[in-house]
Amino acid sequence: MLSLIALAVALVLVASAVAAARVDALDYRVALVAVAVALAVGGATAQVAPTESPASAVDAATGSDDPTRLAAATAPNPTATGNATANGTNATVLGIGDGGRLTYRTAGGDQQTVRLAGLDVPSAGGADPARFDGVLTGSRGRTCLAQQGRRALIETRTRLVGESVSVQSVDADGATVRVDGRSLNRQLVERGAARATGETYADAERSARSARLGVWSCAVVEPTSPLREANTSNVRIDTVHPNPPGDDAASLTDEYVVIENAGERTVDLSDWYLIADENYYFFGDRTLRPGEELVVRVGSGQDAAGVVYWGAPRPILDNDHDTLKLVDGDTDRTVRVTY
Structure with missing residues (x-):
């Protein structure tokens, strides 16, 4: 605002100098000197006039001068990367696929399909009995595993689709998913819906075998x-x-x-x-x-x-x-x- 006033004053001075030159018949060089002085004064005034700060611009946009609101206005949105927390990425289950696959969507809108890590779930079409050591071999074992695969698929879909989960990790081995604070991977092995592929859930498999749960009923x-x-x-x-x-x-x-x-x-x-x-x-x-x-x-x-x-x-x-x-x-x- 002050810069505009300074320019206006300079223009007035210029006009006065020109008028004086005409009335008093002054040498045109006097008018030129007056114009130069006026412009110099206006420019100097414009330079010292304060300009609007970035904070003021943000305040004008947000309607507040609260520094915490300023930080919120300029910080990146955490949901854009999936709302990741120390406890994993919060997500909603969109679907449960055959063979232990899970599709989820994060709060940021990202959608991904992963395989559950550390376990082997028989498909609804059956599985090679050799993968499930101890079950009946041949067509009877394959048929039994297919029945258990379908049962696990239906039960898991009914329980989880549309529910909130926490995706703990996603890597080449698959994902670890928690439901209500408990590992979904471990729960599937405990129920006999899958076998353990390593030591992480080996104890859960031993318990399911002993009780002949799920796939181990095929033994x-x-x-x-x-x-x-x-x-x-x-x-x-x-x-x-x-x-x-x-x-x-x-x-x-x-x-x-x-x-x-x-x-x-x-x-x-x-x-x-x-x-x-x-x-x-x-x-x-x-x-x-x-x-x-x-x-x-x-x-x-x-x-x-x-x-x-x-x-x-x-x-x-x-x-x-x-x-x-x-x-x-x-x-x-x-x-x-x-x-």
Whole structure:
């Protein structure tokens, strides 16, 4: 504003000098000197006049002279990079894909699809049973893994799509995601929806295996009706576990068959025997009370209550398909299970 006033004064002085030169007939050189002096005064005044500061411009734009609002107006928006915090990047789940893939959107609008790190989830179309050591091999194992893959996919979609999560890390191995403060990766392994691919979740896998959760239920055969042929005693083959984790020959005691008395009276097993791959096991003087189970382990060990040992020097139960027969030698009643 002062600069405009100074220029106006200079113009007035110039006009006066010109008028004086005409009225008094002064030499035109006097007028020129007057004009120069006036312009010099106006220019000097304009230079010393204060200019508007950047802070004032921001204040005018924001309607405030608060320094904290100034900083907020000039600082970058944290949501532009996904609202990253010390606890990870906050995001919303957009979808759950087959095989352990997750699509999310950050607060800044970025969208990304990642694979969950440290685990292996079977797809809805099945998976190679060899990847899940201990489950049944062949078509039965693949079919079972497909069922578990579909179940895990549906359950995880129902639970998470549209929900807020924290993406902890994204690298070549995949992402670690937390839901309500807990690792989603670990939860999937704990529920048996996936196997662990390293030591991070190995303890969770051991727990799921022990409880036969999810994919680890594919390690056993549980016959469906009809369970027996002309078997009025209600003794049946309840479970078959043919493929223990690791080397089968080194895990013979973890290869087993479970016999159950589903009837209401005690059964004398002295004439009963079990046939698997042309190998025979005789129960001797054992009895089986109503609701009682007897585990027949293929390897060697000391018989005890509820468990007996076949004593075989090698694996007996086929990992892919087999037929087992439980025969009452007294009546030739037979319980047959094929898997």
